[in-house]
Amino acid sequence: MKRLRHIFIQGLLALLPIATTLYILYFFYALLDNFLGGLIRRVFRVTLPGVGMVSSILLILLTGILVTDVLGARLFRFGEKMLQRIPVVQRIYFGSKQIIDAFSLQGKQIFSKVALVEYPRKGIYVVGFVTGACKGEVQEKTSANLINVFVPTTPNPTSGMLVLVPEKDVIYLEMTVEEGLKLIVSAGVVTPQ
Structure with a gap:
C-alpha cells in the first residue's frame, strides 16, 4: 500500500x-x-x-x-x-502577480543563492533561498551580520517564511535556484547532481 x-x-x-x-x-x-x-x-x-x-x-x-x-x-x-x-480583483490580480514576479527569473533574480540553514533546531536543516543581507533596524539591533533566507514550503513554494540567519551559520549550496526550486516542489524526489 x-x-x-x-x-x-x-x-x-x-x-x-x-x-x-x-x-x-x-x-x-x-x-x-x-x-x-x-x-x-x-x-x-x-x-x-x-x-x-x-x-x-x-x-x-x-x-x-x-x-x-x-x-x-x-x-x-x-x-x-x-x-x-476594485477590491476583489485587486487581491486576485496583485496576489498572482507577486507570486509570478517572485518566481519568474526575468530581469533581476530575487533569489541569489540556495542555502542550508539549521531550522527549527540544531541538527535539522532546511533548504532556503538567500534574498540578500539584512539591513535596517533589524540589523542595527543585533550584533551578528544577518542574512535574509526565504524558506519555502513543500510542494507549494509560493508560501514560506523569512528566516534571519547569522552569516556564519549559512551553508551555501552549489545548485542553481532552479534546481533548488525543483528539489522543494518535488518534496525531495528530484535531487540535483
Whole structure:
C-alpha cells in the first residue's frame, strides 16, 4: 500500500506542472475560439478551425510588444492602477502577480543563492533561498551580520517564511535556484547532481 501511494504521489508531481500549463493554454484557446470563432461564423458564415490557437499566440505576442514599449508600459501601469481600486480583483490580480514576479527569473533574480540553514533546531536543516543581507533596524539591533533566507514550503513554494540567519551559520549550496526550486516542489524526489 505504501509503494502504491509513493507511485501515485510521484505521478501526480510529474503531471501537475504539465496539467497546469495545458489547462491555462486550453482556457485561452477555448475563450478566444468561442468568441472569435462564433463571430467569424456569424459574420462570414465560415468555420475556421484553430482560430483560438492562432489568436492566443497573437494575443500573447501583442501583449508582449505592448508592455515592452515605453508608451505601452505606461498604459499598462495605468490599467494596473485602475485595477487597484476594485477590491476583489485587486487581491486576485496583485496576489498572482507577486507570486509570478517572485518566481519568474526575468530581469533581476530575487533569489541569489540556495542555502542550508539549521531550522527549527540544531541538527535539522532546511533548504532556503538567500534574498540578500539584512539591513535596517533589524540589523542595527543585533550584533551578528544577518542574512535574509526565504524558506519555502513543500510542494507549494509560493508560501514560506523569512528566516534571519547569522552569516556564519549559512551553508551555501552549489545548485542553481532552479534546481533548488525543483528539489522543494518535488518534496525531495528530484535531487540535483
